[in-house]
Amino acid sequence: MAAPARDRTISVEVNGESIEYDVPARRLLVHFLRDDLGLTGTHVGCDTGNCGACTVHVDGEAVKSCMLLAVQADGARITTVEALATDGQLTPLQQAFHEHHALQCGYCTPGMLMSAAALLERNPRPSEEEVRIAIQGNICRCTGYVNIVEAIVAVGEKA
């Protein structure tokens, strides 16, 4: 039987790369991504599970990486905001954020992008209402959300 331990060697696929890493059981996934792997695109906003700035995909689903221990992700496929643009080429979603001025300070943007990307994966042409539900777990304190919603809806309209 697997005895309880304070550390665990986890095997994860992060942005397509297979990684084995020894992590303390108490480490949050967001700190594993940022501090151990240096993937600082994923932000820590509130650290209480409310703001969604730390949203990443675990096995294709949007989750808040501050509400998950790194050891819970053992065996999972993780995607962070760094996986969106390749070779400096923005994805249509990122391009839409740029064109619609969907960010001001930009702190919430990685989480917004990951929530929106998860939505568009399942539902390529979401309505405004569907977009608002999808980003309900992501707080933006600058924009009032209007331009963010417009940007995500616009990606669907072009799809």
Place this chain on the structure above:
Amino acid sequence: MLLREVEYARPSTVEEAIQLLAQHEGARPLAGGQTLVNVMKARAAAPDVLVDLADLRELREIGFSSDGLLEIGAMVTYAQLMSSSEVEVARPVLAEVAATIGDVQVRNRGTVGGNVCVADPTNHLPPLFVALDARFTIRGAAGERTVPADEFFVGVYMTAVAEGELLTKVSLPPSNGAGDGFAGVTVGRHGTYIVDAAASVGAESARIAIGCVGATPVRASEMEERLAGSDFSSDAVRSAASNLGASLDPPSDVHGSAEYRRHLAEVSAVRAVVQAAARRKGGT
């Protein structure tokens, strides 16, 4: 945030999980972690050992028993409830309510077992399961037992699940044409409930449970008795709900006074029962 040191185990069978929970004092099951990880950050909980249920596939299933009960594994997520054809056929109200819990990210991780075992008085599923007459299957070293919903919720953050035991599934009886409803008033559009009410209405009877007004869901027994044999018209339901508030002893807090909660209890119960009655099959 840096959590307190904790040990972690990931059993591959339910038996192994129960053994781990029984062997280690201060061990707690970890389901989706959407409550537990946060209370660990706040140091409101400080388990010594986390027993992660992630690999227990049998707890992730939704299906029907041979006698027609809808069985929901403790590790079934809210997102799974929302997309389950079994739930849609048998008890669609579960999918509706699941869709209003937390946000997308929380619904992807949060579980049915976590929601009921945390037993926060403002959680959505406890009153709903009381109204639907759910049975809770609890497994421990001594074997398996089944607890009815009226006895499962014991107090604030307390359930019938004892130390060293694990909730494995929640079973719902066939609706037999009954309609189910859920209503309440939230803080903001998708926020926590100030008061909620769940109802299941059959041909001639109703089960009604009120949430957020006590340590555990409160059955509206007098209202149920008044509705026995009723035609469930809006007027009949409204009149049956009168004085429901007076029978309650709800808390006062920043979201509402006790008096306001008494009022909301009547309003919510009426809405839930009227909705449930309209959804009955076979008509009366």
